[in-house]
Amino acid sequence: MIKKESMQVISSKEIAKDTVEMKLENSYISETAVPGQFLHILLEGHSLRRPISIADVDKEKKLVTILFKKLGSGTEQLAEVNSGALLDVLGPGGNGFTVDTKGKSTVLLIGGGIGVPPMYYLGKTYANQGINVISVLGFQSKEHVFYEEEFQELGETFIVTNDGSYGDKGFVTNALHKVGKFDNYYSCGPLPMLKAITNKLQEKTGFISLEERMGCGVGACFACVLPTKTEKGYKKICSDGPVFDAREVVL
Incomplete structure (x- = not known):
């Protein structure tokens, strides 16, 4: 279940051109996040949150790693956040990948x-x-x-x-x-x-x-809909996705 949480910045560094790796600490999100989910981060001075994919989780250390590109004022501001700061986060967001090992090699x-x-x-x-x-x-x-x-x-x-x-x-x-x-x-x-x-x-x-750019990040605003081949016609990337069966969606 998605919750509003405070996540403490443990470390932040640039690991490639315009690409930042940030490690965040939070018990609930590190324990519940699955591959493919995201964090919806609110930055001071911005009205909309930024969706950032979860890149890794260390449940023992209660750490969540995100990687993001500096592509605009929001992500550039996020890259400048210092260690020890607290971020206002909704997470873990969306439906992630189903890890199914049955019959797979x-x-x-x-x-x-x-x-x-x-x-x-x-x-x-x-x-x-x-x-x-x-x-x-x-x-x-x-x-x-x-x-x-x-x-x-x-x-x-x-x-x-x-x-x-x-x-x-x-x-x-x-x-x-x-x-x-x-x-x-x-x-x-x-x-x-x-x-x-x-x-x-x-x-x-x-x-x-x-x-996809998102508004609310919880499926309430219909800002990130996607046409599908199902009877419903459209699905919301933030809440029905961001992960979909490749045969289900119309790209």
Whole structure:
């Protein structure tokens, strides 16, 4: 259940170009969060909260890790928050990934840019349960790459950059031919990337997490609706998602 909580900033550092890793302490959120959920953070002077994906959780230390890009005044302000400060947070938000190991031996994770963070907690969860994890991660350039070593610890990892300055050149779809057999795929990233992946892997069972600006973050304002193939027609990304069956949504 989503709750309004205060989260203390334990550490904050830039780990790649315009990309910040922040560790937050909170008992309730660290205990209840699942891969694919997000924090909805309110910053002083702003009327709307910022949804930030959860990248990792350490239940023993009661820590939640978020990774975010400095893309505007809100995230730039968040990057300047000092250790020890308290953040006003709603969380954990949304419906995350269902971690199902039954009948699975290998899962494929596909992340693009700031869609990479939620893939890490999901991959770590699967790896801890003995499932083989393959990751394909896309970035703009070498200076934007982050968490490569962390993903490599989970399993085979392929890096793709738009300009070819590191790893393979192109988009994540250009590296899929290198991937061996897998059971399910999971992906998060920009909408064009998700469209390309779901088209290319339409014969496979997949689950995608959508990045979207949100209003309330709890399903009350209808600011983040998405057309689906279900009888209801539309679903709310903040409360019905952000994770959906790839065959369910209309991208």
